[in-house]
Amino acid sequence: MSMPPPPPVTNSGSRNTGTDHKPTRTEPEIVTIPEKFYGQALKMKAEEKKKEVAPPVPVVKPRITKPATVGPKKRKAPWPFIILAIVAILIVAGGFVYFNQSLLFPPPAVETPAPVLVVPTAATNLTAVHATGTQAVNLHWMDTSNNESGYRIDRKEANGTFLPLTNLSINSTDFIDVTVQPQKTYTYRVVATSQAGESFPSNEVQVTISSAPEVIQKPSLPPGGLDSDSDGLSDVEEKVYGTDPAQPDTDGDGFLDGNEVFHLYNPAATAPVKLVDSGLVNEIRASSGWRLLAPKTWMSTLIPPDGAQATIRTGTGETFEVALLDNQANLTLRDWYTQNEQAINTPSEVRAIVTKGGLEGILGVDRLSAFFAWDGKIFAIRYVLGTETFINYRTSFEMILNSLELQGAPVLTVSPAEQDAGGPGALLDLAPATSTESTTSSNTGA
Numbered sequence: 001m002s003m004p005p006p007p008p009v010t011n012s013g014s015r016n017t018g019t020d021h022k023p024t025r026t027e028p029e030i031v032t033i034p035e036k037f038y039g040q041a042l043k044m045k046a047e048e049k050k051k052e053v054a055p056p057v058p059v060v061k062p063r064i065t066k067p068a069t070v071g072p073k074k075r076k077a078p079w080p081f082i083i084l085a086i087v088a089i090l091i092v093a094g095g096f097v098y099f100n101q102s103l104l105f106p107p108p109a110v111e112t113p114a115p116v117l118v119v120p121t122a123a124t125n126l127t128a129v130h131a132t133g134t135q136a137v138n139l140h141w142m143d144t145s146n147n148e149s150g151y152r153i154d155r156k157e158a159n160g161t162f163l164p165l166t167n168l169s170i171n172s173t174d175f176i177d178v179t180v181q182p183q184k185t186y187t188y189r190v191v192a193t194s195q196a197g198e199s200f201p202s203n204e205v206q207v208t209i210s211s212a213p214e215v216i217q218k219p220s221l222p223p224g225g226l227d228s229d230s231d232g233l234s235d236v237e238e239k240v241y242g243t244d245p246a247q248p249d250t251d252g253d254g255f256l257d258g259n260e261v262f263h264l265y266n267p268a269a270t271a272p273v274k275l276v277d278s279g280l281v282n283e284i285r286a287s288s289g290w291r292l293l294a295p296k297t298w299m300s301t302l303i304p305p306d307g308a309q310a311t312i313r314t315g316t317g318e319t320f321e322v323a324l325l326d327n328q329a330n331l332t333l334r335d336w337y338t339q340n341e342q343a344i345n346t347p348s349e350v351r352a353i354v355t356k357g358g359l360e361g362i363l364g365v366d367r368l369s370a371f372f373a374w375d376g377k378i379f380a381i382r383y384v385l386g387t388e389t390f391i392n393y394r395t396s397f398e399m400i401l402n403s404l405e406l407q408g409a410p411v412l413t414v415s416p417a418e419q420d421a422g423g424p425g426a427l428l429d430l431a432p433a434t435s436t437e438s439t440t441s442s443n444t445g446a
Contacts, residue, residue: 117196120145126190128205130180131351137177137207141190145199148192150254153177154201156187167193167254169263170272174354182211225392232258233267236316236392240295241280242268258395264293264356264402275399286310288324288410290379293403295396317386318393320400324410325378333362333373341369356402370401377410 126141151172154162185208192199225234231248238245243257250257250268257267266278275281284300285291286307294312303309310322327336337350349365361372368383383397
């Protein structure tokens with residue numbers, strides 16, 4: 001774009017000629033720029049104006065940046081894990097405390113008062129029976145105590161002092177004194193014993209032993225076997241029951257070994273272990289209804305199996321024979337005995353006995369046989385010495401009698417084979433010579 005030319009400038013001036021002597025005004029001189037430089041001048045003028053108008057550019061100081069330091073990575077805070085662990089511990093501890101309250105917080109100890117030991121009550125109704133012509137006294141009393149540990153039998157001679165005779169087991173009510181002497185007077189009493197002490201003595205009973213009869217029609221009774229410790233068991237029996245022949249009280253329970261066997265207790269173990277639970281004896285049972293105990297080392301045979309006859313072998317030559325005998329007339333036991341045993345015994349010397357099981361029977365004068373009435377039968381058991389000269393199993397015989405049980409009525413059976421075995425005499429082969437002829441004639445007639 002071209003700019004209009006500037007107006008012409010007059011170089012000449014006018015001069016004042018007046019008289020007022022006013023200063024002369026000089027007009028500014030106008031200088032023109034050649035046209036070829038006019039665009040450049042405008043440009044320069046515009047840049048100057050731009051410099052005047054544009055604000056000064058602020059001076060920015062360079063920013064000094066510190067070099068970044070590379071360090072370890074920041075770890076996460078462990079608090080969640082710590083809280084979780086604390087909660088788990090509290091749960092486990094709470095469960096342990098809950099399920100073990102009785103162990104961690106036991107109830108306050110309550111002092112249990114010591115049991116009051118009561119002295120047992122005294123036995124009553126003590127009786128003593130002495131059969132004429134015998135050297136024994138049967139004692140019987142009533143057991144009124146429920147806390148005794150045993151009984152003690154005291155005896156004195158004439159006007160002497162009471163001395164202990166023997167100790168018996170708990171609940172005892174009977175004792176047989178076989179140590180009395182003829183023409184002597186004895187007084188007995190019974191005392192119940194326990195940890196609390198002794199009861200008052202029972203009533204006292206006095207017995208005078210008669211002299212032995214001048215003539216006794218009975219077989220001579222062999223003496224008892226050797227009893228080294230005088231405990232009621234012979235030295236032979238001590239081996240059977242595992243007791244010490246030199247110690248009268250093997251188990252140390254205060255009871256003689258012989259008395260324990262008599263009362264069906266184990267002499268080698270502290271009462272109240274019974275013989276039947278000790279493994280020292282076996283039960284012999286017959287299908288007819290009787291049963292008894294015998295030492296396990298003995299052998300028994302039932303002929304036939306119903307037990308109408310039986311044999312118990314001791315292994316030393318002595319045996320015990322059992323038989324069921326007829327009593328069709330239902331005689332009393334003593335009457336039956338008088339009719340069937342009078343040939344070898346004197347009926348007046350037969351002694352009545354009562355076993356520990358409550359069976360009432362009689363004992364023969366020889367003291368080696370016993371009989372019991374049993375519903376139309378007589379149960380008989382005999383101690384057969386064989387070739388022995390001593391009664392080695394006297395107490396064992398008493399133990400067998402005390403263990404005897406007769407249940408119901410005797411049931412005897414005869415098998416068809418036994419019915420065909422022949423008639424009388426067949427077992428001994430003593431059949432009459434005419435029997436064959438009779439049979440032949442009979443068959444021919446038929």
